[in-house]
Amino acid sequence: MRATLMYSAGDVRVENVPAPGIQKPTDALVRVVRTCVCGSDLHPYHDLPASDRGTTMGHEFLGVVEEVGADVRAVSDGDLVVASFSYQDNTCSACRDGVQTACPHGGFFSTAQAEAVLVPHADGTLVKLPVEEDSDLLPSLLTLADVYGTGYHAAKQARVTAGDTVTVIGDGAVGLLAVLSAKQLGAEQIIIMGRHASRTDLAREFGATDVVAERGEEGIAKVRELTGGHGTHKVLEAVGYRNAYDQAVGVVRPGGVISRVGVPQYDEAPTGFTSLFGRNITLNGGPAPVRAYIEELLPAVLDGTVNPGRVFDRTVNLDQIADGYHAMNDRTALKVLVTP
Amino acid sequence: MRATLMYSAGDVRVENVPAPGIQKPTDALVRVVRTCVCGSDLHPYHDLPASDRGTTMGHEFLGVVEEVGADVRAVSDGDLVVASFSYQDNTCSACRDGVQTACPHGGFFSTAQAEAVLVPHADGTLVKLPVEEDSDLLPSLLTLADVYGTGYHAAKQARVTAGDTVTVIGDGAVGLLAVLSAKQLGAEQIIIMGRHASRTDLAREFGATDVVAERGEEGIAKVRELTGGHGTHKVLEAVGYRNAYDQAVGVVRPGGVISRVGVPQYDEAPTGFTSLFGRNITLNGGPAPVRAYIEELLPAVLDGTVNPGRVFDRTVNLDQIADGYHAMNDRTALKVLVTP
Numbered sequence: 064m065r066a067t068l069m070y071s072a073g074d075v076r077v078e079n080v081p082a083p084g085i086q087k088p089t090d091a092l093v094r095v096v097r098t099c100v101c102g103s104d105l106h107p108y109h110d111l112p113a114s115d116r117g118t119t120m121g122h123e124f125l126g127v128v129e130e131v132g133a134d135v136r137a138v139s140d141g142d143l144v145v146a147s148f149s150y151q152d153n154t155c156s157a158c159r160d161g162v163q164t165a166c167p168h169g170g171f172f173s174t175a176q177a178e179a180v181l182v183p184h185a186d187g188t189l190v191k192l193p194v195e196e197d198s199d200l201l202p203s204l205l206t207l208a209d210v211y212g213t214g215y216h217a218a219k220q221a222r223v224t225a226g227d228t229v230t231v232i233g234d235g236a237v238g239l240l241a242v243l244s245a246k247q248l249g250a251e252q253i254i255i256m257g258r259h260a261s262r263t264d265l266a267r268e269f270g271a272t273d274v275v276a277e278r279g280e281e282g283i284a285k286v287r288e289l290t291g292g293h294g295t296h297k298v299l300e301a302v303g304y305r306n307a308y309d310q311a312v313g314v315v316r317p318g319g320v321i322s323r324v325g326v327p328q329y330d331e332a333p334t335g336f337t338s339l340f341g342r343n344i345t346l347n348g349g350p351a352p353v354r355a356y357i358e359e360l361l362p363a364v365l366d367g368t369v370n371p372g373r374v375f376d377r378t379v380n381l382d383q384i385a386d387g388y389h390a391m392n393d394r395t396a397l398k399v400l401v402t403p
Numbered sequence: 404m405r406a407t408l409m410y411s412a413g414d415v416r417v418e419n420v421p422a423p424g425i426q427k428p429t430d431a432l433v434r435v436v437r438t439c440v441c442g443s444d445l446h447p448y449h450d451l452p453a454s455d456r457g458t459t460m461g462h463e464f465l466g467v468v469e470e471v472g473a474d475v476r477a478v479s480d481g482d483l484v485v486a487s488f489s490y491q492d493n494t495c496s497a498c499r500d501g502v503q504t505a506c507p508h509g510g511f512f513s514t515a516q517a518e519a520v521l522v523p524h525a526d527g528t529l530v531k532l533p534v535e536e537d538s539d540l541l542p543s544l545l546t547l548a549d550v551y552g553t554g555y556h557a558a559k560q561a562r563v564t565a566g567d568t569v570t571v572i573g574d575g576a577v578g579l580l581a582v583l584s585a586k587q588l589g590a591e592q593i594i595i596m597g598r599h600a601s602r603t604d605l606a607r608e609f610g611a612t613d614v615v616a617e618r619g620e621e622g623i624a625k626v627r628e629l630t631g632g633h634g635t636h637k638v639l640e641a642v643g644y645r646n647a648y649d650q651a652v653g654v655v656r657p658g659g660v661i662s663r664v665g666v667p668q669y670d671e672a673p674t675g676f677t678s679l680f681g682r683n684i685t686l687n688g689g690p691a692p693v694r695a696y697i698e699e700l701l702p703a704v705l706d707g708t709v710n711p712g713r714v715f716d717r718t719v720n721l722d723q724i725a726d727g728y729h730a731m732n733d734r735t736a737l738k739v740l741v742t743p
Contacts, residue, residue: 156633157657162683165657220683293496308674317497317505327675334648335670340663340689343502343560346674349683 065403066177067384068117072110073392075385076117083174083181088134091185093126093144096196097205098175099375100387100399102235103326108388121176122148123208127196128189129179137186143196144189146182147354148172148209153187163187163352176384178403190357193365202372202400203364206240210398211360211371212353213324214240217299218248219356220347221322225249230286230294230314231271233301234262236374236398237324239269241299243371246270247363254286254295256310262397265373279306283313295319300348305329312338323348375400405743406517407724408457412450413732415725416457423514423521428474431525433466433484436536437545438515439715440727440739442575443666448728461516462488463548467536468529469519477526483536484529486522487694488512488549493527503527503692516724518743530697533705542712542740543704546580550738551700551711552693553664554580557639558588559696560687561662565589570626570634570654571611573641574602576714576738577664579609581639583711586610587703590637594629596622596650602737605713619646623653635659640688645669652678663688715740 064082069075085092098121111118125145128138138144151158151169158166166187174180182188190207194200206212214237223229229250231241234257245253246269254273255266263274275285287294294316300307303325311321312333321344333339339346363369377396379387380403387399404422409415425432438461451458465485468478478484491498491509498506506527514520522528530547534540546552554577563569569590571581574597585593586609594613595606603614615625627634634656640647643665651661652673661684673679679686703709717736719727720743727739 160636160656160658162658165682220685296500316500318500318502323680327680330673330675330678331671332674333670334672334674334686335667338670339686340667342505343687343689343692345560345685345687346679347683347685347687349680352683 064178065381066174067120067381069107069111069120070117071113073108075388077382077384082179085130085132086181087183088132089184089186090132091128091135091138091182091189092130093124093146093180093182094129095124095126095175095178095180095403096143097201098124098401098403099205100384100391100401101209102237102391104388105392108392119174121174122172123205124175124180125192125201125205125208126180131185135185138189138191143192143194145192145204145207145357146172146188147212147357149350149354150183150188151354152184153354158187161352161355163354164350176381176401178381188354200364202375203370205400206371206374207353207357207360207364209353210236210374211240212356213237213351214301215244215356215360216351216353217241217301217322217324217348218244221297221299221320223248223250223297226251227297228252228290228295229297229299230254230256231299231301232256232307232310233325234259234266235301238301239266239374240371241301241324242266242271243269243369245299247369252290252295254289256282256286259394278310282310286314297322299324301325303328305332308332315344317342320345320347324351374398378402404518405721406514407460407721409447409451409460410457411453413448415728417722417724422519425470425472426521427523428472429524429526430472431468431475431478431522431529432470433464433486433520433522434469435464435466435515435518435520435743436483437541438464438741438743439545440724440731440741441549442577442731444728445732448732459514461514462512463545464515464520465532465541465545465548466520471525475525478529478531483532483534485532485544485547485697486512486528487552487697489690489694490523490528491694492524493694498527501692501695503694504690516721516741518721528694540704542715543710545740546711546714547693547697547700547704549693550576550714551580552696553577553691554641555584555696555700556691556693557581557641557662557664557688558584561637561639561660563588563590563637566591567637568592568630568635569637569639570594570596571639571641572596572647572650573665574599574606575641578641579606579714580711581641581664582606582611583609583709585639587709592630592635594626594635596626599734618650622650626654637662639664641665643668645672648672652684655684657682660685660687664691714738718742
């Protein structure tokens with residue numbers, strides 16, 4: 064089958080690889096109908112050391128079940144399903160605590176930009192979708208695999224509630240869907256910090272009330288100005304760089320929450336009296352247990368109340384996926400949908 | 404009047420100073436009936452630079468109102484009252500958000516180890532106590548000024564709930580009252596990390612189910628052993644040093660909360676993928692808005708359900724307060740009660 068391999072920074076190829084097969088009775092084999100390129104795929108695109116074997120890519124997909132192991136009960140051959148970007152048993156203590164991304168029997172997909180994917184712990188990972196393979200809803204349904212659930216995780220962890228003021232840092236797909244999620248949870252004022260007009264325009268359609276293009280101290284001052292000097296109750300940080308963390312500390316109000324879903328590209332950060340402690344700031348977030356949210360988010364996608372699939376602004380065939388990486392890296396595309 | 408002054412590390416004196424008087428219509432003047440020495444008073448006791456004028460000390464007190472400004476409504480002359488260690492208007496946006504310690508019109512008491520205290524924003528700061536000046540409950544009531552409310556804040560911020568497993572780091576008065584608070588909120592397993600047997604014995608009486616005397620990696624391993632390898636849902640950190648933070652990260656389980664009430668003696672700490680983010684750990688806490696908790700905690704103190712005043716294991720007169728500091732610094736006393 065064809066699959067995406069990255070050989071070094073910027074070097075993405077589609078090649079023939081051996082097709083996967085069921086190995087354990089809890090596995091399922093899924094033929095990929097839609098996959099996509101993630102903002103986090105750009106990290107290796109920037110700095111992957113060269114190798115002869117290449118690295119498989121991709122963690123977001125929906126597709127049709129082709130075969131299931133003997134113990135799989137939740138899905139069967141022919142079902143259209145979406146997978147969370149993590150696989151997990153969804154029955155252990157970590158999963159029951161709602162932290163599926165910390166399941167000791169789980170892991171993260173890394174071969175989804177391909178024609179087929181082997182899914183471990185299929186019962187804990189796949190959710191059947193009540194639509195056909197040619198549905199117009201596929202782009203929105205695919206966002207349940209990662210970016211929508213991740214934006215929603217940011218808002219849920221921050222406990223966004225009716226009347227809250229919220230800052231969203233980052234205008235990538237996750238930031239935009241954090242805006243949508245904050246709106247769904249009843250936020251009154253949603254300020255997006257981002258500098259790409261086409262993206263912040265979509266953020267406004269998703270529910271943002273204000274856009275702040277400035278960064279650093281200037282951006283912090285702008286958010287404070289928009290909030291009567293207080294800052295916002297909640298900050299959803301969807302970038303992952305230290306300057307985004309510092310920005311979050313600068314715009315959060317006393318007793319507020321900084322919820323991070325951008326993977327930190329740093330180890331240490333200020334947590335002492337002047338940054339977090341003195342003002343009783345809560346810091347949380349992490350890799351989103353999106354599996355926990357799929358059933359909750361599905362109805363509004365199916366009935367068209369929300370259209371998170373609007374984050375896809377380009378579609379390519381699998382064979383053109385290198386162009387998709389290039390466009391996202393260039394920021395000429397926000398998020399690229401891939402049809403195998 | 405007599406008041407406590409610290410002139411340099413280890414140099415505590417009681418001297419005559421001018422008595423305070425009402426300055427603003429929102430002030431009250433309180434004659435001190437009980438005050439005490441706080442673990443945090445030991446920080447300057449260790450490292451205060453020498454000065455000629457000395458520094459006033461003390462932030463915990465209860466006493467009798469002697470005079471009120473024209474705008475004070477909540478208390479009047481002759482009332483026995485307890486003050487939170489912070490003063491605040493208790494009406495602004497930060498106070499309404501439950502973060503009284505971040506009130507822009509507030510501050511922290513620093514003259515309570517004396518015969519009288521001037522209380523700014525008396526209506527937002529003082530709570531009338533329905534007992535007499537000779538009540539046996541005074542020690543427990545005095546803990547509402549800081550250490551009990553602070554331990555309770557740790558447990559509340561961590562959202563300790565029925566069935567939770569909890570680690571409390573630190574066997575000072577705040578750690579012990581964090582144990583009591585976790586018990587009140589329904590925790591099932593409460594592990595105290597501390598190495599002073601007399602203190603951890605009291606922790607057991609307050610509700611601790613396990614004591615871990617080991618520190619660092621050894622202590623972390625012990626807590627994991629006591630929790631089936633998982634660590635605890637909640638960690639209440641009542642120390643403030645970096646090694647306590649690292650210990651907290653080591654014993655918290657995925658999706659858990661580290662709630663800090665020990666004032667951080669560090670600025671930066673690990674917050675990245677391997678420490679907090681990867682396991683969706685929440686970090687929160689801060690200077691306790693104890694004013695928010697006094698009414699909630701008062702009934703169980705008044706009816707004897709809880710006896711937080713047991714943290715006082717020595718009583719001195721104001722003139723002997725230097726001995727009190729010395730005993731707490733030596734760890735021959737846990738917490739010293741002072742009668743002026």
